[in-house]
Amino acid sequence: MSLVRNLKIAAFRGITAIEGRRSVPSARLREVDNFIVFQHATALGTVIHSTPLFSALRHAVPSAHIAAVASGFSLDALRNNPAIDSVIETPSPLKDLKSSIQSIRRQFPFHNSNFVSLFPSGNERTVVTLQALFGGASTRVGFAVEPALFQVPLAFDRTTSQIANNLRIVEALGHTSIHFEPKIFFTEQDTAVVAELLADSGVDLSRPIVVFVTQTSVTQRKSWRPERFHEAAIYLKERYGANIVFVGTASESAAIDQLRSGLPFATSNVAGKTNLSQLTALMSLATVGLTLDTGPLHIGRAAGLPMVVIAPAWSPPIEWLPVDNERYRILKNADMPSASPDYIIDEVSVAEVLSALDDLLSSYAAERLQPSALRVLRET
Template sequence: MPHPTNFFLPQYQSALGTVVHATPLVELLKRSLPQARVVVASSGLAEQVWQENPHLERLLHTPNPLHDPVGAVRALRAARMFVGERYVTLLTTGNERTKITLAAALAGRSRRIGFAVHGALVQQHLAFDSAQSQIENNLRLLAAAGVPRDPAWPTEPRLYPGSADRAFAETLLQDVRRPRIALATQTSPTQRKSWSQERWVELAQRLRSLYGAELVFIGAPAETEAIDVLRAKISCSTTSAAGRTSIPQLAAVLKQCDLGIMLDTGPLHVARGVNLPAVIIAPAWSPVHEWLPVGHPRYRILKNADFPAPAPDDYIIDEVSVGDVLAATSDLLATARPAASEEGRTPES
C-alpha cells in the first residue's frame, strides 16, 4: 500500500509548549516523505509558532474552532485543501478538543488520526501515554499513519524566525555585549514553578561579576511589571524584551543569546526551538520527561527533589540553589559556542 502524501494539521493549542512540541512531527514527516504536502491551519499564538516553517506547503489562518466553530469550518472548506485529493488529518496533543475534531471532520473527507476526547470522531484514536514525552506522543502519529521513521533522526523542536524578526532582535540587542544570558523568571502562579526573587537577584549579580554577562529578561506582557520590579533590585544594568516580542521575535532574540537560565515555562520551549543552551530550574512535582529535554547535552535540568502532583499552594523551587545554577552555567558556558557562530548551521549540525 502506498504511503499517504497529503497531511492536514489543525493547530489551535493555547499552551505555547504544546505547539512547539508539535513541530518535530512535521519535520520528520517531510524527512521520511520528501514528497509529502503538509497544510497547517491555525490562529493566535499557535499560528505564530508555525510562521516561516519551511516544511509546510501552506499555513492557513482561520478562526479558532473553540471560539467560532462555524467560521473555522467555512474557512477550512473555502481553502480547498489538496483540491479534492485524499488526505490524512493528524490531531496532535493539545488539539484533542471536540470542537477542533469536529471542525477537522467537516473541513473535508479525510482519514483522521490522533488524540481526541471522543474516539468515535477519528478513524484511529490514540490515548496519551504519560510514560512518554509530549514530542514522542506526537511522533506516534507517524506510525499510525503508516509513515516510516528512522529512530536515529533528531526530534528537537524547531522555530524559524523570519528576516524581519532577526532584524528586530539585532536592533534590540545591538548595544548588548556578550556573553548574553536570557532569563525567564516568571511563570503562571497556578503552576507552582517559581524560584524566589532573592535568588534571581543574587544569581544575576553573580553572573555579571563572574562572567561580565549581559542579562536579557524575557516574558509575556502580563509578566512585565513583575520583571521590572525584579530588575530594579539588581545592581547592574539589564535589558528587557518582556512584553515587546511576538513569538517569532522572541525566537530571534533567543537565537542571538549565548545561554538561557529559565523556569520550566513557555519561553524555554522557544529557546529549545532555536538551539539555545539552557539551565532549567525544574519543579519537584512535574514529570521531567514530559516537557524537558532529558539527556540532551545542550541542557542542564536542575530537578533536585521529586514528589507527585499536585504541589502545595505555597510551593516554590527552594531545593535548587544559586550555587547549583552557577555550576551548571559554568559547565555550559565552557562547552557552548557563541550564538553568532551558529548562524547558517543546520538544526543538528
C-alpha cells in the same frame, strides 16, 4: 454509560460509516502523501512540541504536500516552517466553530486527492474534530477525545514525552519516525527587529548574552526566589561581563522590573516587546539561558539555546523537558505528587545553578559567540 453518551457514539459511528467511501483504508495509509494537520492548541508549549511532527513527516515522506490549519499563536509558530507547504489561517473552532468551518472550506487544498487529517496532542477536542469533519476532512488520525470519529485514534502515553507522543502519528501512518527537536523559524526582518531592540537596550554585543526567564503563573507553583536570581545575575556579570536580558509577556514586565531593581548594574527587559518569532530570533543569538519551567523555555529550546532549567519537584520532567539532551541542565532535586499553595523551588540552590551555567558557558560560549552571529546583529 449514559443514554446521551450512547446516542453521541452512535451518531459519530454513523458519520464515519457515511464517510467510509471517501476515507483512506487503514491498510493504505502508507501510500498517502497529502496531509493536513490541525493545530488549535491553547498552550504555547503544546504547539511548540508539535513542530517535530512536521519534520518527521517530511523526513518519512519527502514528496508529501503538508498543510497546517491553525489559529492564534499557532500561526506564528508554524508560519515559516520549511516542512510545511501551506498554513491555512482560520478562526479558532473553540471560539467560533461556524466561521472556522467556512474558512477551511474556502481554503481546503485537497478536494480531488487522497489525504489524511492529523491531530497532534492538545487538539483532542470535539470542536476541532468537527471543524475538520464539516470542513471536508474525512480520514482522521491522531489524538482524539471522541475515538469513534477517528479512523486511527491515539491516546496520550504519560510515560513518554509530548514529542514522542506526536511522533506516534507518523508511525500510525505506517512509517518509521525519528526524533527531531522543536523548531520555530524566523525571518531576516525578525532579526533586524531584535538587533534594534538589543541595541536600544544597551546590550554589549561583544559580551555573552544570558536570557533570564523569571516569571511563571502563580497557579503553576514553579517559582524561584528573586534574591537567588539576583545572585546568579551578579555572578554572571562579574565573572563573564554578561548582558542579562529578561524575557516574558507584557503582563510580566512590571514584576520583572521589580526584580531588576534589586541589581546593582543595568540589565535589559524585553518582556512584551517581541512576538513569538522575534523572541525566537533573540534566543537564537543569546549565549545561554536561565529559565523556569514555563512557555519561554520551549521557545529557547526551539531556538537551540543552551539552558539551565530550574524544575519543580511536583512535575515529571519526561513530558515537557529536554531530558538527556547535552545542551540543557535540568535541576530537579526532589519529587512530590503535588505542590502545596506556598511551594517554591528552594531545593535547587544558587551554587548548583552557577555550576551548571559555568558548564554550559565552557561548552557552548565559543559556538554561540561566533563572529557571524555578531556580524548579523551589527550589520542589520
